Amino acid sequence: MNVEVSDADLAQRIAAGDTDAEAEVCRRMGPRIRLYGLRHLRSAATADDLVQQVLLKVIEALRAGRLREADKLAPFVLGTCRMTVLDLRRSARRQEQLLAEFGADLVPEPPPVPRLDGDQLARCVQALKERERTVVVLTFYDEQSAAEAAGFLGISEANVRVIRHRAVQQLRACMGAAA
Amino acid sequence: MTAPARADCSNPIEPAVLVDYWLALLPPPEEEAVEEHLLTCDRCGDRLRDTIALAEGLRALARSGSLVVVISDRFVQRAREAGQRVRQYAPPRGGSIQCTVAADDDLLVADLAADLGRAARVDLSWCDRSGVERQRMTDIPVGAGTDRVICQQSITFAKASSSDTMIARLLAVDATGVERLIGEYTFNHTRTIPG
Numbered sequence: 203m204n205v206e207v208s209d210a211d212l213a214q215r216i217a218a219g220d221t222d223a224e225a226e227v228c229r230r231m232g233p234r235i236r237l238y239g240l241r242h243l244r245s246a247a248t249a250d251d252l253v254q255q256v257l258l259k260v261i262e263a264l265r266a267g268r269l270r271e272a273d274k275l276a277p278f279v280l281g282t283c284r285m286t287v288l289d290l291r292r293s294a295r296r297q298e299q300l301l302a303e304f305g306a307d308l309v310p311e312p313p314p315v316p317r318l319d320g321d322q323l324a325r326c327v328q329a330l331k332e333r334e335r336t337v338v339v340l341t342f343y344d345e346q347s348a349a350e351a352a353g354f355l356g357i358s359e360a361n362v363r364v365i366r367h368r369a370v371q372q373l374r375a376c377m378g379a380a381a
Numbered sequence: 382m383t384a385p386a387r388a389d390c391s392n393p394i395e396p397a398v399l400v401d402y403w404l405a406l407l408p409p410p411e412e413e414a415v416e417e418h419l420l421t422c423d424r425c426g427d428r429l430r431d432t433i434a435l436a437e438g439l440r441a442l443a444r445s446g447s448l449v450v451v452i453s454d455r456f457v458q459r460a461r462e463a464g465q466r467v468r469q470y471a472p473p474r475g476g477s478i479q480c481t482v483a484a485d486d487d488l489l490v491a492d493l494a495a496d497l498g499r500a501a502r503v504d505l506s507w508c509d510r511s512g513v514e515r516q517r518m519t520d521i522p523v524g525a526g527t528d529r530v531i532c533q534q535s536i537t538f539a540k541a542s543s544s545d546t547m548i549a550r551l552l553a554v555d556a557t558g559v560e561r562l563i564g565e566y567t568f569n570h571t572r573t574i575p576g
Contacts, residue, residue: 209421234420237429241403276420283416315430318438327442328449332521335450339533342439344459345404354453354524363406367397373435374396 209275216264227264228257231279238283240315243290252290256282318377326376334369341366390424399425399432446488446536451505451521454531460488470568477567482539484574489539493530493551495564497523500553503563505532510546520554544572 207226215223235256239249259282263269269278327335333355340351341362348362355362394402394415401407402415419426442448444465461467466485471492472478482489497503505518521530530551547570551563 231420233423234426237419237426238416240433241405277417280416280420283420315437316434318434320438320441323435323438324442324447327439332451332518335448336452336522338439339443339448339450339452340456341404342436343443343456344463345440347404347406350453350455354455355522356524356526363401367400370400370435371396373439377435 208273210272213264213269213272213275216261217267217269219265224261224264227261227275231260232257235279235283238280239287242287248290252283252286255286255290259286322377323373326373329376330369330372334365334372337362337365338369338373387423387427390422392418393422393428394418394425396428396432399429400436403429403432403436444487446486446533447538448533449516449518449535450533451518452490452531452533453524454529457488457490457531472566472568474564474566477569479569479571481571481573482536484540486536486540489534489536491532491534491549491566491568493532493549493564493566494528495530495551496528497530497551497563498553500561500563501556502554503530504552504554504560505530506550506552508548508550510548512548515547539570540574542570542572545570 207223209230212223212227212230216227232253235253236249239252240246243249243252256279260279263278263282269275327338330338336355337351340346340354341348348359348366351362351366352359398407398411398415402412405412407415419429446465457467457469465487466483467488467490468480468482468486469490469492470478470480471494474494493505500523502520503523505521506514507516507518508514518532521532523530532549547568549566549568551565553561553563555561
């Protein structure tokens with residue numbers, strides 16, 4: 203099954219009982235759901251749990267033909283992600299129950315998050331201008347908003363954002379050049 | 382069944398937006414649009430993974446204490462609240478202080494009181510015991526309305542250093558490059574870590 207198969211085709215085939223299409227939906231959507239989980243749950247393990255739970259709910263819905271517009275698979279998955287994250291936050295117990303009930307069979311291997319050369323990154327950060335380095339450290343230490351750095355530096359949050367983006371751009375170039 | 386090639390993206394998410402997305406800094410409508418795109422685009426998903434790797438690397442680096450960087454008082458406070466062991470030295474202006482670093486310290490911080498006044502640009506110069514400059518931090522960020530500069534020194538370097546003296550000089554630099562000494566601070570480091 204290749205990238206030419208549309209989400210709508212997959213949804214219709216799953217409703218007709220095609221298990222290959224189910225596997226393709228898991229392969230296609232699993233890594234995307236995991237990214238959503240990483241962003242909102244900040245934990246690789248909990249993001250993996252989210253993948254399991256969302257895929258199970260989605261596949262069940264598709265099997266039952268509950269997706270009324272077949273071309274709306276991605277928005278349906280996103281909506282399920284949002285609801286499931288809310289559930290996860292509300293109740294850790296519910297998460298454990300779902301996992302105990304279903305298992306890991308449907309979960310595809312996620313693409314790995316690339317690893318960086320830490321020593322090279324340190325050299326790149328140390329090569330930034332002082333103001334940029336300060337903004338990077340204040341921002342990424344514990345993911346503070348721009349407000350603290352803005353207050354400290356006596357500049358606007360918009361300016362902090364510009365400095366941060368410029369610094370990240372330079373770091374990408376520096377890391378790319380080193381690769 | 383082989384994995385298909387990544388489809389091209391005709392409307393890739395800006396790198397800056399991906400960083401803001403990861404840092405949860407986007408307004409809700411923009412965040413929603415990004416998530417809708419990511420649920421249909423593996424190319425941008427790959428780019429978000431690169432962004433996450435960079436962000437995680439920077440977080441680890443920021444927490445490692447190995448950078449030489451000007452930081453805020455609030456940053457030091459947060460590090461303490463997070464359970465990091467912070468060794469902070471505040472020598473008097475024009476004076477000296479005895480200092481060391483232990484094996485289980487996480488951050489090493491110099492706290493330099495100074496009248497920063499109306500200096501357009503402030504440099505922080507690190508010199509050896511004979512006054513020869515070894516490192517200059519040019520145009521350091523100076524906190525609004527503050528009367529001190531807090532500079533993190535590399536804990537990694539300090540732990541490996543033998544006993545030595547370092548002199549920090551805060552310099553006001555005008556538009557023509559003329560320097561004026563704001564304050565000088567001497568750190569007499571004694572190595573206490575065996576080896």
